[in-house]
Amino acid sequence: MKRLLVFVFVFLCLPQTYVSAEVRIPPIGAEFAExxxxxxxxxxxxxxxxxxxxxxxxxxxxxxxxxxxxxxxxxxxxxxxxxxxxxxxxxxxxxxxAVYEADIEDSVPFIGGDAIRGLFNKKNERLTGRGVKVGIIDTGIDYHHRDLRRSYKGGYDLVDGDRDPMEAKGNKGTLHGTHVAGIIAANGKLRGVAPEAELYVYRALGPGGKGTTEKVLQAIELAVKDKVDVLNLSLGNRVNGPDLPISKALDRAAALGITAVASNGNSGPGMWTVGSPGTSSRAISVGASTPPAKAPFISAGLGGSRKTIPIFPISGSRPWLANYSGRLIDGGLGLPKQLKQAKNKMVLIKRGEISFAEKIENAAEAGASAVLIYNNTKGSFFGRVEKKAEIAAATLSREEGKLLLKTKPYYIHTVMKIQKDQIADFSSRGPVTSTWMIKPDIVAPGVGIKSTIPEGYLSLNGTSMAAPHIAGACALLKQAHPDWTPDQMKSALMTTATQLKRNQNKYHTYEQGAGRVRLQEAAKADTFFYPSSLTLKFDRKRRTRTAAIIIENSSSSAKHYSVIQPPLQPGMVWRTPFAFTLEAGERKKVTIELALDTRKRKAAVCDGYLTVMEGAKKISLPYLYTIHEPNYPRVMGFEFVPGDRAADYRYELYLPGGADEMGIALYAKDSYRFAGFLDWLPNAPRGMIRKEVKKEKLPPKGEYIAVIFARKAGREDRIERAISIN
CATH class of the missing domain: 3.30.70.80 (Peptidase S8 propeptide/proteinase inhibitor I9)
Structure with a gap:
C-alpha cells in the first residue's frame, strides 16, 4: 500500500503543464503521408x-x-x-x-527623391526613371487609377491565367499592389520615387493577398523573360532560411542582371524574424524606418511609473484622437456583452475570436470613443479593415496591452509626437539562420506611407511600403548609370546610407543593415564593395574569423584607401590591410581577419561597422560574427491562440535550424490519453511557422497538454504547454 501511495503523491506533485519525458509520441498518422x-x-x-x-x-x-x-x-x-x-x-x-502574403508625400523627399531630380544622366535627362522597366510581383494593380495609368505598361495575372493583372474587387478585393506601384511610380496627384518608370505587374497573390511559391516563381520567370531592370517583391513568409526556392530564384535573377528588391518582413522586433525572400543573399532586403511624421503615443500611469507607449493606427479606421484624455476600460475580446460600460470611453480589447472589424463595430455601437486592440501573441502587429470604421482604432503589443491592464485607475492621455529615423517596431530583424548573413541590407520609410489604392489613396504601414522606395531608387540609379550591375546598385545604396540611432546608440546591424537610404549620395558613388556587408566565418586552419571583400574603383582617377580597425576590446585582435591605392577601374581583394579569445567574450552574436577611408571620405560596412553557433533549442516560441474568425485557432512556433520532423501531439489534460496530432510537418524549414487551424481539424472542446517536438540530426527537443479549445 505504501508503494501505491508514494506513486500517487509523486504524480499529483507534477506541474500542470508537464508531460513525462517517458510519454511516447505515437507514430504519425497515415493521413499526413497520404x-x-x-x-x-x-x-x-x-x-x-x-x-x-x-x-x-x-x-x-x-x-x-x-x-x-x-x-x-x-x-x-x-x-x-x-x-x-x-x-x-x-x-x-x-x-x-509555402504561402506568401502581401504582408509618399513626405517620404520621397526624405530619402532624397526630390533632390536627385536635380541631377542629369549622360543624355542630359533629369532622373525620373524614364526608360527603366520595373516589375512588381503582388496582388495586381488598378491601372485605371489616374496616377498610374501613364506608368503601367503591361503584365500578367498568374492567379486567373490571363494578361489582365487588375486588383481583385468585391468582398475579397485587394489594394496592396496598387499601393506599392504608387510608391514606385505614381505620376499625378501623387508622385512616386521614379514617376516616369515603366511598370510591369505580375499578379501572383490573389484574394486575401495570398499566393504560393509556385505562382511567385512563375512571376519571376515572366519578369526575367520581359527583361525588367528592377523587380519588387513586397511579400514574404516567416521562414528564416537562405535556401528557399524564392530566395534562390532572386539570387539567380540578380546574376542575370535584374536588381531584386524584397521586403524584410513585419514580424519584428525580435532577432531571427526575417523571412524569405528577404533572406536572399543577392537581393536588396529592406526594413522599415519612420519618415518625419506625427505618430500617436499613449501615456499611462502616474509619476515615476508613467509609461509612454507607441500605438499603430488601423488602416481604414478614423484618424487617431489627438490630445485625448479620459478613461480606458477593459473590453475583453470586444463582444457586445463585454462593452456595456464603453460609452464615451476608450476600450482596450484583446485580439482573437472575432475580426478587427467586428470588434471596432461592436465598440462603436456601444458608444466608445476609440479602440485599442492588443496582440494575443508576443510582439506588436498592425491591422486593416476593408469597410471604413466609424471610430478611431489602433494596435499595440501583447506586453504593452497587459501593462495597460495593470495601470489602475485606467486613466490615459494620448499625444502626437514627431518621429523620424527610428526602426519600426514591426520591422523584421536578422540575421539569417545558418549563414548568419546580415539582413535587412538597408531601411527606408515604411510607416504612415500615403499612396494609391483602387479609386483613391490610403496610408499604410509595413516593410511592403519600404521596399518600393528602394525599387524606385534603383530605377533612378539605373537611369543615371545604365551600366551598373545589381551588385553595384546594392553597394552604392548601402555604402552611402546613414546609420540610425536609438537613444544615442546605433541600432544593431541586424536591425538596420547599413542604415537609411540617401539616394542623392548613392547616385554619386564610384567605389564599390562586394559584398557590402561582412559575415566573418571561422577559419579552422588559422583559428581566426575571416571575411574577404573586393573593392573596386570605378572612377576615372586613382584613389587611396585605408581600413580603420574597430575599437580594441579585451580578447580581440583585428588584422586589416595597410593603406593602398587603386588605379582607375582597378579591383583589389582584401581579407579582414579577427583573432578572438572566446573566453573573454560572452555574447553569441557580435556586430558593428567597419570603416574604410576613401581619401577623406568615410565609408561604413556592417559586419557580424558569432563566438560560437548560437545555442538555440530546436523549437521555441510556441503560442496557441484564438484565430480571427469564430471557432478557429492559430499557432506559431519557431525553428531556428529547421527540423527533419516537427509535430504537435495533444494529450487530454486529465488522463494524459493521446488525443491526436494538431499538426505534423516533415523537413520543416527554418524560421517561424504560423498556421491557422480550422475548427474541422480540432479535437473536441476541452483542456489539453500540447507536446511540441522537433527532431533533427538524431536530436529531439520538446516543449510542453497547456492549451484550451473552447
Missing part, C-alpha cells in the same frame, strides 16, 4: 528532363518547368511520394510550396 501537396524540385547541377525523372514516380504529376527563375520544376502528389523524390541523386532539394 495528404496531397505541391512541391518545388531543384536540379542538383545539370538540368535533366523532368518527364524522364518522374517516370520513376508515376503518382507525381508535373505542373511547371522553371528555366529562368530556377533550374527545376513543380510537382503535385502524395507527401510520401514527394519524400521519395528527395532521395533522388539528380535532385538537390525539394521544398513544399
Amino acid at each position: 495528404e496531397r501537396v505541391i512541391a518545388i524540385a531543384v536540379f542538383d547541377k545539370v538540368s535533366a528532363d523532368p518527364g524522364v525523372i518522374l517516370k520513376q514516380y508515376p503518382s507525381l504529376r508535373l505542373r511547371r518547368v522553371f528555366s529562368h527563375a530556377l533550374n527545376g520544376f513543380s510537382i503535385e502528389g502524395r507527401r510520401k511520394d514527394v519524400d521519395r523524390l528527395k532521395r533522388d541523386s539528380r535532385i538537390s532539394s525539394v521544398s513544399e510550396s
